[in-house]
Amino acid sequence: MVVSISSICLTAVGLSSLSGLAAAQHIISAAQKGAQCCNLLTKAFPSKVAQNGTTAYTTEDQNFWSTSEWLSPSCIFEPTQAKDVAKAVKLFADNECEFAIRGGGHSAVPGAANIDDGILITFTNMKNVSIHTDKEGAQFVSVQPGAVWGDVYAYCDQYSVVPMCGRYYPVGTGLALGAGFSFLSNENGFAVDNVKTYEVILADGTILEASQTSHPDLFRSLKGGGNNFGVVTRYDLYLYQGGPVVGGQIQTPENQTEKWLDLTYDYSVRQAVVDVKTHALPAILYLGDTDEVLTSTPVYYNAHNSSALPPIMAGWYNMTASSDTVRQASYAALAKEFNANQGDGSFQEQRTYTITANREEYARVWYSFLEWGRSIENVTGLTLLHCNMPLTPRMMEAGVEKGSNSLGLAGTDDVLSILYFGLTLETYNETIVNSFNSIFATLQEESKSRGLLNPYIMWNYAGLGQEVFPSYGYSSLGFMKKVSKRYDPKGVFQRLVPGGFKLN
Numbered sequence: 001m002v003v004s005i006s007s008i009c010l011t012a013v014g015l016s017s018l019s020g021l022a023a024a025q026h027i028i029s030a031a032q033k034g035a036q037c038c039n040l041l042t043k044a045f046p047s048k049v050a051q052n053g054t055t056a057y058t059t060e061d062q063n064f065w066s067t068s069e070w071l072s073p074s075c076i077f078e079p080t081q082a083k084d085v086a087k088a089v090k091l092f093a094d095n096e097c098e099f100a101i102r103g104g105g106h107s108a109v110p111g112a113a114n115i116d117d118g119i120l121i122t123f124t125n126m127k128n129v130s131i132h133t134d135k136e137g138a139q140f141v142s143v144q145p146g147a148v149w150g151d152v153y154a155y156c157d158q159y160s161v162v163p164m165c166g167r168y169y170p171v172g173t174g175l176a177l178g179a180g181f182s183f184l185s186n187e188n189g190f191a192v193d194n195v196k197t198y199e200v201i202l203a204d205g206t207i208l209e210a211s212q213t214s215h216p217d218l219f220r221s222l223k224g225g226g227n228n229f230g231v232v233t234r235y236d237l238y239l240y241q242g243g244p245v246v247g248g249q250i251q252t253p254e255n256q257t258e259k260w261l262d263l264t265y266d267y268s269v270r271q272a273v274v275d276v277k278t279h280a281l282p283a284i285l286y287l288g289d290t291d292e293v294l295t296s297t298p299v300y301y302n303a304h305n306s307s308a309l310p311p312i313m314a315g316w317y318n319m320t321a322s323s324d325t326v327r328q329a330s331y332a333a334l335a336k337e338f339n340a341n342q343g344d345g346s347f348q349e350q351r352t353y354t355i356t357a358n359r360e361e362y363a364r365v366w367y368s369f370l371e372w373g374r375s376i377e378n379v380t381g382l383t384l385l386h387c388n389m390p391l392t393p394r395m396m397e398a399g400v401e402k403g404s405n406s407l408g409l410a411g412t413d414d415v416l417s418i419l420y421f422g423l424t425l426e427t428y429n430e431t432i433v434n435s436f437n438s439i440f441a442t443l444q445e446e447s448k449s450r451g452l453l454n455p456y457i458m459w460n461y462a463g464l465g466q467e468v469f470p471s472y473g474y475s476s477l478g479f480m481k482k483v484s485k486r487y488d489p490k491g492v493f494q495r496l497v498p499g500g501f502k503l504n
């Protein structure tokens with residue numbers, strides 16, 4: 001793989017606490033250090049470590065959406081319970097071992113959830129999903145970090161309840177550490193705002209629960225803070241009335257682009273605001289192989305037993321569609337359908353920025369991005385994906401109501417639009433990736449010059465090098481840094497977990 005995080009770096013590390021090694025400090029390579037850490041881990045967990053060269057290792061190492069995440073960890077740790085994770089994290093901290101944490105492996109950021117020459121923690125053996133009732137009589141679902149959202153929907157569908165989680169079947173629980181759009185976001189806010197409790201392993205191996213009443217500072221920081229505070233071993237999520245609901249995907253040819261732009265704008269500023277049970281994920285693609293543009297928008301109405309989209313969504317079903325799958329279905333079935341053709345096993349690059357909703361700007365951004373795509377010739381498999389997802393004041397308010405988050409969005413009165421830019425290639429191509437990043441920077445700069453740029457950068461859709469945490473604002477970032485020092489004074493999750501967006 002071309003994108004290498006640390007394989008060619010030599011690291012100076014102190015060896016004094018590694019058993020069987022000379023007490024003297026000396027310089028070893030990152031690979032040697034990783035191997036030593038794996039030896040310690042294997043002694044502690046003889047049956048839970050997959051070694052390089054085994055089938056288990058290869059399967060886990062390649063269990064990522066984007067090939068940019070196929071790295072070369074020294075070994076892979078497969079815990080079966082929170083206590084295993086606690087013991088391992090303490091071992092890593094005591095011995096200065098670098099590690100990565102993988103949920104569902106759907107980040108496109110190289111090294112966010114994998115590592116060269118360190119230990120990869122996966123949760124393949126921690127996938128339980130179970131429904132419980134709290135002291136007040138409210139139901140919630142407990143989800144272990146290895147479950148994917150499709151598993152969660154499939155389980156909850158049986159009871160006609162639904163939590164706020166990702167919309168695509170194989171996407172993982174890491175989503176609930178960033179912000180997280182869900183089918184029900186217009187009504188209930190982000191996924192992070194609908195976490196009741198995180199069970200989290202701190203750097204010293206302590207297992208604690210963070211909620212509105214227990215360690216609320218940590219709770220707030222985890223809601224947007226990614227892997228900066230600990231390893232989450234359980235997510236308890238609020239439940240809402242579930243399906244079946246009406247939903248499906250509407251695709252149209254290129255000649256419907258203007259209509260799609262009108263509807264995307266109307267959805268942002270009217271449909272999503274007036275009727276919070278509506279949901280759409282306006283998306284448009286450019287397929288380089290056939291020089292084809294198609295709009296492809298999942299639409300739903302989140303009312304239990306709904307069987308048709310409401311009149312406020314009529315624009316969507318009145319488009320001249322090349323394909324329309326809208327019908328009554330379970331959330332799990334919809335999540336499976338939308339994940340078809342999501343480019344699993346290709347190289348992915350992604351970026352995002354946020355603007356104030358504006359119809360003219362939507363058009364300018366898409367047509368410029370498309371023009372860039374069409375200027376690239378002879379690259380098999382090139383695909384561009386552009387999504388436009390509204391952030392309504394109601395959504396931002398929901399975060400405040402449920403104990404606040406770290407995103408710095410509270411009090412925003414405008415409808416904002418999260419703009420997503422995705423590039424899919426069969427294999428990594430440095431020239432095209434650089435060119436993609438450069439057109440992205442130009443588009444963002446132009447939105448800024450038109451006075452439409454909002455500083456927020458959504459963790460879930462951000463790309464390598466984007467400054468996610470500063471985008472939450474000075475006050476929120478300062479708060480998170482203080483909380484990090486309080487719960488992780490040695491900076492284990494800053495120094496030894498190098499992947500993903502970091503506070504420092």
Ligand SMILES: Cc1cc2nc3c(=O)[nH]c(=O)nc-3n(C[C@H](O)[C@H](O)[C@H](O)COP(=O)(O)OP(=O)(O)OC[C@H]3O[C@@H](n4cnc5c(N)ncnc54)[C@H](O)[C@@H]3O)c2cc1C
Pocket residue numbers: 065100101102103104105106107108112113145165166167168170171172173174175177178179180181182226227230231232233342460461499500501
């Ligand atoms: C096809 C597709 C569909 C998507 N749909 C949506 C959507 O509907 N809504 C939305 O908001 N986003 C969506 N996303 C974006 C998604 O939120 C991010 O990709 C997110 O990172 C996925 O989480 P994961 O667990 O699969 O990722 P991973 O790559 O496994 O992890 C992402 C980050 O979280 C950290 N992390 C994961 N688990 C833990 C843990 N237990 N403890 C501590 N840190 C952890 C990792 O270290 C890593 O830095 C989608 C992405 C794709 C590719």
